[in-house]
Amino acid sequence: MIAMAQKQSRDICASLATIFFVWTILKDHFPSILNNYIQKHFHKLVRFVSPYIDITFHEHGETSSHNEAFSAIKSYLSTKASLWASSFKADFIKQSKSLILSVDDHEEVTDEFCGVKVWWVLENKQKQSKTHENRYFKLSFLRRHRQFIAGSYIDHVINEGKALALKNRQKRMYSNTPCIDWNNWRRWNSVYFDHPATFDTLAMESKKKEEIMNDLKKFSEAKEYYAKIGKAWKRGYLLYGPPGTGKSTMIAAMANFLNYDVYDLELTIVKNNRELRSLLITTSSKSLIVIEDIDCSLNLTGQRQSKSDSESKSSEVTLSGLLNFIDGLCSASGEERIVVFTTNHVDKLDPALIRRGRMDKHIEMSYCCFEAFKVLAKNYLDIDSHELFAEIDSLLAETNMTPADVAENIIPKSREEEDNIADSCLKNLIKALKEVKPVKGKEEERV
Ligand SMILES: Nc1ncnc2c1ncn2[C@@H]1O[C@H](COP(=O)(O)OP(=O)(O)OP(=O)(O)O)[C@@H](O)[C@H]1O
Numbered sequence: 001m002i003a004m005a006q007k008q009s010r011d012i013c014a015s016l017a018t019i020f021f022v023w024t025i026l027k028d029h030f031p032s033i034l035n036n037y038i039q040k041h042f043h044k045l046v047r048f049v050s051p052y053i054d055i056t057f058h059e060h061g062e063t064s065s066h067n068e069a070f071s072a073i074k075s076y077l078s079t080k081a082s083l084w085a086s087s088f089k090a091d092f093i094k095q096s097k098s099l100i101l102s103v104d105d106h107e108e109v110t111d112e113f114c115g116v117k118v119w120w121v122l123e124n125k126q127k128q129s130k131t132h133e134n135r136y137f138k139l140s141f142l143r144r145h146r147q148f149i150a151g152s153y154i155d156h157v158i159n160e161g162k163a164l165a166l167k168n169r170q171k172r173m174y175s176n177t178p179c180i181d182w183n184n185w186r187r188w189n190s191v192y193f194d195h196p197a198t199f200d201t202l203a204m205e206s207k208k209k210e211e212i213m214n215d216l217k218k219f220s221e222a223k224e225y226y227a228k229i230g231k232a233w234k235r236g237y238l239l240y241g242p243p244g245t246g247k248s249t250m251i252a253a254m255a256n257f258l259n260y261d262v263y264d265l266e267l268t269i270v271k272n273n274r275e276l277r278s279l280l281i282t283t284s285s286k287s288l289i290v291i292e293d294i295d296c297s298l299n300l301t302g303q304r305q306s307k308s309d310s311e312s313k314s315s316e317v318t319l320s321g322l323l324n325f326i327d328g329l330c331s332a333s334g335e336e337r338i339v340v341f342t343t344n345h346v347d348k349l350d351p352a353l354i355r356r357g358r359m360d361k362h363i364e365m366s367y368c369c370f371e372a373f374k375v376l377a378k379n380y381l382d383i384d385s386h387e388l389f390a391e392i393d394s395l396l397a398e399t400n401m402t403p404a405d406v407a408e409n410i411i412p413k414s415r416e417e418e419d420n421i422a423d424s425c426l427k428n429l430i431k432a433l434k435e436v437k438p439v440k441g442k443e444e445e446r447v
């Protein structure tokens with residue numbers, strides 16, 4: 001039955017094609033008014049008798065802005081291209097460490113969802129102005145599936161495509177240092193973010209790490225929750241602790257864990273509140289906005305305290321300005337952002353800056369404990385246990401050594417050590433730990 005209907009519709013289409021062919025030859029012999037009239041009604045007739053419906057998704061909207069649906073469809077079809085298309089483009093995406101295939105122009109890709117077959121093709125129409133091409137995806141399907149396509153299939157394609165694009169996207173690290181725009185204001189300058197730190201390689205007690213990872217995961221999945229309680233979808237983290245305890249490393253691990261971009265905001269060179277605002281509203285969703293050494297950027301009274309005298313004269317960012325923009329960040333532009341402040345001197349900070357609700361999670365990054373040392377030993381020496389571990393355990397309990405110093409001591413220094421790397425590196429660390437004065441409190445704690 002279906003086959004018969006398909007044959008009939010193919011016959012109708014073939015007849016229409018023949019009429020159209022004859023018409024193209026003869027049309028020059030008709031007056032232009034009649035010409036337009038016939039053409040308009042011919043297309044109406046084709047639409048009426050054709051059993052297929054087409055939907056187009058243009059790369060650029062009316063205002064030339066980028067159409068998100070186009071990108072999502074492109075990602076979605078990249079998974080189908082290798083199955084159906086005979087010609088496709090290949091891109092190497094470093095982040096996903098694999099080749100991403102995308103459909104080539106005019107190449108048809110067939111897809112099937114819940115037993116319904118559809119056909120996609122990427123077309124490319126040169127715009128009249130010829131300044132840029134106008135690419136679009138054309139989706140064709142049988143008329144009787146109209147409701148299913150509009151209701152479920154397109155949603156499925158867009159959601160899957162967005163998830164894939166997110167997985168394959170290359171994270172970027174933005175900084176406001178080198179670039180100045182026509183307004184003479186600083187703007188973001190970016191490079192690919194390729195930091196290898198992960199929570200696996202972060203030296204920290206596993207319980208604490210797990211708690212942070214759970215917090216981040218919960219946040220990233222809480223879109224509906226934030227909408228329900230009427231709060232902007234953002235979260236503040238304050239990382240504090242002595243130099244070399246892994247605050248910057250933790251930020252990189254967070255970005256890798258969440259697959260977010262990083263905006264490294266150097267506050268001391270931001271001219272004024274207006275410049276700060278313009279920087280913050282151009283940050284994108286799914287990002288970490290980082291202000292390192294916040295104690296060096298703003299003082300308690302909210303006045304600027306820049307790193308150099310010349311800078312302080314031209315900087316007018318205030319504490320209240322910063323608080324306003326951090327609070328209003330998500331309402332101004334998009335959503336899903338984590339703001340991270342780091343400091344070596346948490347006691348110097350204005351309580352208003354780090355109060356709960358603004359900085360929701362305070363994380364102390366502390367000196368190296370035995371559990372953290374074991375992570376470093378695994379990272380640097382690839383060992384899980386060693387006869388010298390017991391001695392290191394008791395020495396770490398008596399001394400304050402940062403993970404950065406521990407790491408420095410167990411890095412193999414010369415090629416000669418290669419035979420017995422672990423042994424000599426751990427002995428190095430023991431020697432260094434013995435040279436560090438035991439911390440009084442720690443000694444008493446152990447007694
Ligand atoms: N917790 C840690 N886990 C793994 N590596 C660490 C850790 N802490 C420090 N390191 C190592 O020490 C180096 C310096 O650490 P990092 O820059 O993260 O410290 P920091 O707390 O940000 O210091 P500062 O306060 O000076 O900015 C890192 O490159 C990393 O190799």
Ligand SMILES: [Mg+2]
Pocket residue numbers: 247248249292342
């Ligand atoms: Mg740092």
